[in-house]
Amino acid sequence: MNGTFSQRVWELATQIPEGRVVTYGMLAERAGGGPLAARSITSILSKSPHRNVIPWHRIVYANGKVWCPPEEVQRRMKLYAREGIRITSKGYIEDFDEMLYFFE
């Protein structure tokens, strides 16, 4: 694997298939940080140059909630519709456990 925590997270994030989602905790744990290191991901990736290539729309909360900056909302809604991911008016994913993607 690579050196930094953020680098590993980026590798994993880019492997997420279309129509599937993962939680920050899963990425954090898979990256070697721990299930509660999800906080670090936001701080690190959001500030790294990788933030432009990261499929943020496939990374969601552990409870199935999806949040994104007001400016990116419209663009992401299109992506969700295109990938067949249903989002409720409250910003929660329908059948969250069914949409979840587990790394091998």
Next chain:
DNA sequence: GCGTTGACTATTG
């Protein structure tokens, strides 16, 4: 080496 920061998580009702 310490405090701040952030696209978070677990828990409770």
Next chain:
DNA sequence: TCAATAGCCAACG
């Protein structure tokens, strides 16, 4: 599935 609260981790100045 919703909403509100306390707690955790890694990178940066």
